[in-house]
Amino acid sequence: MGVIETLALGMGGAWASGINLYGTVVVLGMMDNFGLITLPPDLQILTSWWVLSFAVLFYLIEFVADKIPFVDSLWDAIHTFIRIPAGALLAAGAMSGLDAGMGEDVQTVIALLIGGTVAAGSHFTKAGSRAAINTSPEPVTNTIASVTEDVAVFGALYTVAFHPVVFFVLFAVFVLLLIWLVPKIWRFIGDVFGNARHPSEAYSQARAHQSAPTMNQTGKIDLSGAGHNAQLPPNDPK
DSSP states (O other): OOOHHHHHHHHHHHHHHHHHHHHHHHHHHHHHHHHSSOOOGGGGGGGGGHHHHHHHHHHHHHHHHHTTHHHHHHHHHHHHHHHHEEEEEEEHHHHHTTTOOSSHHHHHHHHHHHHHHHHHHHHOOOHHHHHHHHHSSSSSHHHHHHHHHHHHHHHHHHHHOOOOHHHHHHOOOOOOOOHHHHHHHHHHHHHHHHHOOHHHHHHHHHHHHTOOOOOOOHHHESSSSTOOOOOOOOOOOO
């Protein structure tokens, strides 16, 4: 594999594993077994039929769990400790076939750091979007999101194998989207669960807003609060 192909494999494998690790293992291992790509020596373990069998089994479990509200978020939480290290290892394994002239140990450490960072970015984007979707739980949106993620993973791995330059273009778009979207997703989740944990504080803020002085049509300050249409509940929630 050339330099571009090797870099695409490392970055693409890490990115895809952050979303669907088991699907990534199955696709890469099967593509090598069928002669579509040649994995570097350190990734040849993915071609083992034992590894592929377990990967298919866990992929099928994830395929179901990923479409059930709240179960998908629990699955994502558990896999925070699986997908990110696996993405780092995939990147390091891919780079094992590349001599960057910086020493094997240094190259491995850099590949682990970059791969782990890429996997963490895709994983937390997935986990955050699912948590946001689950604030209004219903199975249709979860199913659509899950299928979209699977298509994105398989599509990314296809471009890694056959159109690495296209992959890097798409990856650059993802990085820009990540910078813009992830803070918004987690801020939204924080607001939702913050209000759920502190209902009395949310009530007090709403009451203070409604009872604040306003200007009536004559230009005088209205302290009665009658100008607000919203109704307060009779009792402060505990």
